[in-house]
Amino acid sequence: xxSVTQPDIHITVSEGASLELRCNYxxxxxxxxxxxxxxxxxxxxxxxxxxxGDTLVQGIKGFEAEFKRSQSSFNLRKPSVHWSDAxxxxxxxxxxxxxxxxxxxxxxxxxxx
Amino acid sequence: EAxxxxxxxYKIIEKKxxxxxWCNPISGHNTLxxxxxxxxxxxxxxxxxxxxxAVDDSQLPKDRFSAERLKGVDSTLKIQPAELGDSAVYLCxxxxxxxxxxxxxxxxxxxxx
Numbered sequence: 001x002x003s004v005t006q007p008d009i010h011i012t013v014s015e016g017a018s019l020e021l022r023c024n025y026x027x028x029x030x031x032x033x034x035x036x037x038x039x040x041x042x043x044x045x046x047x048x049x050x051x052x053g054d055t056l057v058q059g060i061k062g063f064e065a066e067f068k069r070s071q072s073s074f075n076l077r078k079p080s081v082h083w084s085d086a087x088x089x090x091x092x093x094x095x096x097x098x099x100x101x102x103x104x105x106x107x108x109x110x111x112x113x
Numbered sequence: 114e115a116x117x118x119x120x121x122x123y124k125i126i127e128k129k130x131x132x133x134x135w136c137n138p139i140s141g142h143n144t145l146x147x148x149x150x151x152x153x154x155x156x157x158x159x160x161x162x163x164x165x166x167a168v169d170d171s172q173l174p175k176d177r178f179s180a181e182r183l184k185g186v187d188s189t190l191k192i193q194p195a196e197l198g199d200s201a202v203y204l205c206x207x208x209x210x211x212x213x214x215x216x217x218x219x220x221x222x223x224x225x226x
Contacts, residue, residue, distance in 0.1 A: 032213050043117075043204060043217040044156070090155050094213045099144055100169070101215060103155030 002027050004093050006104035013081050014112045021076040021107050023091030031093040033074040034101070035065055038088045047089075050074060061085070086111045115139070117218035119205050125224045131193035134221045138186065138207030145182060146215060147190050148204040156204055162188065163210060195225045 003026045013019055025031065032051055036044040048059025055067040065076045074091060088108050094101040118137040126132050138145050143164050148156035159178065161169040164185035173180065177196070182188040192199055202222050206215040 034214070036217075041219075041222075043119075043219040044206075046214065046216065049214055092155075099146075099161065099208060099210070099213050099215075100158070101146075101213070103157075105155050106153070 002093075002095075002102060004091055004102050004104040006089075006091055006107050008107045009105070010108045010110065012110040012112060015083050016080050019076075019078045019081045019085070019109070021089050021091075021109070023074045023076065023104060025072050025074065025091075025093045027072075027093060027095065029096065030067075030069060031095050033065075033067060034092040034094070035059065035063070035074075035076050036090045036092060036103075037061075038090065038106075040087075044090060047076070081109075081111055083111045083113065085109060117205055117207055117216055119203075119218035119221055121221060122219060123222050123224075125226065126195055127226050128197055129194040131191065132195050132223065133189055133191045134203050134205075134223075136188045136190070136205030136218060138188075138205070139216055142207035142209055142216075143185065144208045144210050145188050146206040146208075147180060147188070148206065150202040150204055150220070152201070159190070159203075192223075195223075197225050199223060200225045 005024045034049045035047040038044050048057050050057045050067045088106045090106045091104040145162040147159040150156045160173045162182045180190045202220045204220045205218045208215045
């Protein structure tokens with residue numbers, strides 16, 4: 001069955017520390033991959049996406065993600081977290097040529113001063 | 114360029130009352146989505162439109178939920194009658210049919226008392 005897993009429900013990091021949020025998927029073929037961020041009371045904002053090509057994808061706000069086919073993963077990273085990065089992060093996947101997007105349950109990020 | 118617009122942003126109603134949500138997608142986007150987001154969870158698709166045609170409404174509870182997208186632009190999602198369990202955030206998103214990146218509105222937060 002198709003699925004998206006974000007193993008970490010909640011992560012706390014100190015401001016200035018590095019961050020990695022995990023995302024694993026189970027699909028028949030490599031899907032399109034996305035990361036979205038949701039601040040409290042807001043909708044989802046696209047951080048980055050992977051369709052094909054270079055497996056290291058750069059996004060907005062200093063985020064990047066790496067697609068690893070062998071591990072069926074698409075982990076999100078940031079080298080130095082800012083207090084404004086505190087939010088909920090969602091990994092999403094969609095089959096190629098199909099707009100049926102599935103979301104993970106999300107990872108809530110808390111940033112300590 | 115204007116993003117996806119949703120109204121109202123917040124709605125409080127008593128159970129058994131009707132409620133309607135409105136969405137205006139990004140100009141030129143022919144695919145429109147309505148999602149349900151429960152607290153602490155990722156969005157779940159309710160219905161997807163390609164222009165004015167509902168192409169996936171398998172997760173829409175049709176006994177009480179209805180949606181329409183007249184003229185293939187704006188869309189309305191209705192609940193009648195509302196139940197306590199309908200309290201959630203209702204998100205609207207849009208995309209180009211040929212490119213699967215979805216862009217989200219700010220959502221409508223519904224509280225059913």
